[in-house]
Amino acid sequence: MAKIRPDYENSWWAKLLRWLETGSTALDDALTGELDAKSADHLIASNTHHDAQEQELEERRHAALEREKRLYDHIHQWAQNRGSRLMRWVYIIASVVMCLGIIALLLTTAANLPPYGDPNNPVNNEVSGHYIEKGMQETGAVNIVAGMILDYRAFDTLGESNVLFIAAVTVLILLRLAPSKDGKPTTEQLEAEADDRMYEPKHDVILQHQANLLVPLILLFGVYVIMNGHISPGGGFSGGAIMGAGLILYLNAHGFRKTERFFTFTTFRIVSLCALSFYACSKAYSFFTGANHLTSIFTPGTPGMLFSAGLIPYLNIAVGLVVCCTMYAFYTLFRKGDM
Numbered sequence: 064m065a066k067i068r069p070d071y072e073n074s075w076w077a078k079l080l081r082w083l084e085t086g087s088t089a090l091d092d093a094l095t096g097e098l099d100a101k102s103a104d105h106l107i108a109s110n111t112h113h114d115a116q117e118q119e120l121e122e123r124r125h126a127a128l129e130r131e132k133r134l135y136d137h138i139h140q141w142a143q144n145r146g147s148r149l150m151r152w153v154y155i156i157a158s159v160v161m162c163l164g165i166i167a168l169l170l171t172t173a174a175n176l177p178p179y180g181d182p183n184n185p186v187n188n189e190v191s192g193h194y195i196e197k198g199m200q201e202t203g204a205v206n207i208v209a210g211m212i213l214d215y216r217a218f219d220t221l222g223e224s225n226v227l228f229i230a231a232v233t234v235l236i237l238l239r240l241a242p243s244k245d246g247k248p249t250t251e252q253l254e255a256e257a258d259d260r261m262y263e264p265k266h267d268v269i270l271q272h273q274a275n276l277l278v279p280l281i282l283l284f285g286v287y288v289i290m291n292g293h294i295s296p297g298g299g300f301s302g303g304a305i306m307g308a309g310l311i312l313y314l315n316a317h318g319f320r321k322t323e324r325f326f327t328f329t330t331f332r333i334v335s336l337c338a339l340s341f342y343a344c345s346k347a348y349s350f351f352t353g354a355n356h357l358t359s360i361f362t363p364g365t366p367g368m369l370f371s372a373g374l375i376p377y378l379n380i381a382v383g384l385v386v387c388c389t390m391y392a393f394y395t396l397f398r399k400g401d402m
Contacts, residue, residue: 194207194210194211194215195207198210198211198215199366200363201214201363202214202215202363202372202373202375203293203362203363203364203365203366203371203372203373203375204293204294204363204366204371204372204375205293205294205295205366205367206292206293206294206295206296206297206298208296208298209292209293209298209372209375209379210293210372210375212298213293213298213374213375213378213379214349214372214373214374214375217346217349217378218346218350220378220382221342221343221346224339224342224381224382224385225339227385227386227389228335228339228385228389230389231335231388231389231392231393234392234393234396234397235392235396238396238397238400239396239400239401240399240400240401251400267316270315270316271316271317273316274312274313274315274316274317275316277309277312278309278310278312278313278316281305281306281308281309281312282306282309284305285302285303285304285305285306285309285383285387286302286306287302288301288302288305289302289303289306289379289380289383290302290369290376290379290380291369292375292376292379293371293372293375293376293379294367294369298379298382298383299378299379299380299381299382299383299385299386300382300383300386302379302383302386303382303383303384303385303386303387303390304386304387304390306383306386306387307386307387307388307389307390307391307394308390310322310326310387310390310391311390311391311394314391314394314395319395319399326391328401330388331388331391331392334384334385334388335384335385335388335389337384338380338381338382338384338385338388339381339385341377341381342378342381342382345374345377345378346374346378349361349374359373361373361374
């Protein structure tokens, strides 16, 4: 730019040239300075106000904590002194009231029972007479109890089998030490295994030889009780309990290492699932044919024969397997949390 002459320094032309060279004028500089001063004052005032708010919030927070502490101390003292005595009296009064109510209910029920030996009692109605007179003819089972449980009242027995299965699942959920996601044993499993190995049989020849002799006989007797449950006293529940006891004896004599060769957690799942599924499907078929007055393909057969009584022998097998697996599973889960 050309040099400005001195006599034009205060003229509008000089001011225009100066604005073009510096981008601002004296008025702009003055205004900028005034704005900077106001901004600084506003910032100082804002910081002071913010600090005051922070201090006020901190005081409120401290006061709230003090109130909560005093309230907690008061409640704790009340619970330790008056509260404990009050709850003790409430518990005693509620227990006495509940016991007296149950006693009154039982006494009222017993007072309203029919006289003992009366032929018109509910126990002597036509249902029990029908079971006794027509049970063998309709079910083919010589054992009237087996015919009643697995034929006339098979739906109730299905519920009992499911109760066993649900109990086994509950114990599994509570006690089983499941492996990690990658299939490797966890620390809890390794500790339980090491603890159980301490009590494993250490070459107890007498116990093992006696178990080798008794376990096959026990299992065979259990199978006999199950298969003849519709002919003689016995059935799936008693036979399954006998077989479960045989497996537990073999486990105590030889340990988990040899027992796992033929009975594992996978075996338990497969056997229980197949037995319960067969029971449910077969009785569903019986319920359907009976409700619709259709002829079932499973006939009663000749009473007294092994393969007679329709589905009752096969249902006994299913119930026996469920009971056997459940007994063994309970023992192993309570022992070390796995099978």
